[in-house]
Amino acid sequence: MGNNDELHVVTGAFGYTGKYITQKLLSLGKKVRTITGHPNRPNPFGNKVAISPFNFDKPAELVKSLRGAVTLYNTYWVRFSYKQVTFDRAVENTKVLIRAAEEAGVQRMVHISITNASESSLFPYFRGKGILEKAICQSGMSYAIIRPTVLFGHEDILINNIAWLLRRFPFFAILGSGAYKLQPVFVEDVAELAVKAGQYGENVIMDAVGPEIYAFHEMVQLIAEKVHSKAKLIYLRPELTLFFSRLIGYVVNDVILTRDEVYGLMSNLLISGNPPTGRTRLSAWLADNGESIGVKYASELGRHYH
């Protein structure tokens, strides 16, 4: 299981998934360093977590930040291409990180990917993840690749913002039929899987999926019920839904939904053919958190670009 003097590096410990991975590692008494794009952000872990910037453009500095680590937990990725931070750039940055980890002598990489990642996907998000899975499998490190579907938890964006829209508007636009499926997974369950997988030696690729599968419109209905929304679900063509999401995005200064996300979701890429690996049910979590979810809008651009 490793000893507690060993260093573990987590990308994005002040973000969403990375924060829960860090919490779990610290609760096991492990030493943690984070590599982040926001080294000056308030550090909720105080002096328990050392901080280094990403330094993708200075690989030698990145190697220094990784030197002495046994395991790298990588959450780094972008939700959509925006300005200079494109999917291609995120793939290249992650390759720099993988090479730096190898050079620093990191033994194991736990990488957060996505269900149905594939090099041949039509969707750049899934394709980039597929390319990186291959690069990790070909690296000199042992690996655990964790493939979550859509996450839920306190700092979540997607499910939070569905709740936000349901609380504020008399209508909620469902993309197409709404019958396509998704299998949400609790962020803390993903962190637990990641940290467990970090402690094994063998190479694994596993889906991180919750115990419940929903048709998209059923999930929206469930969220509506839990936040006491009376919004009527209307079924619209995807392009029209995208148009409305852009209008609202203009008001909240964010990208609410991308074309890739729309068609990725409608292609049933957010479910797994394997048994669930997460325990927490979205329905139970919503029952406990219905009062707080969606009270505030969660901004992707606010989190990463402002």
Ligand SMILES: NC(=O)c1ccc[n+]([C@@H]2O[C@H](COP(=O)([O-])OP(=O)(O)OC[C@H]3O[C@@H](n4cnc5c(N)ncnc54)[C@H](OP(=O)(O)O)[C@@H]3O)[C@@H](O)[C@H]2O)c1
């Ligand atoms: N959220 C979901 O529903 C979901 C579903 C399936 C898979 N995943 C995967 O899970 C992993 C973690 O996702 P998360 O939602 O927990 O992400 P997150 O904490 O918001 O971000 C993870 C890391 O990526 C960096 N990052 C994110 N967007 C960036 C941008 N536009 N420019 C530069 N750096 C950026 C963050 O930088 P900072 O350190 O500066 O914050 C952080 O280090 C990702 O690999 C994602 O693909 C997420």
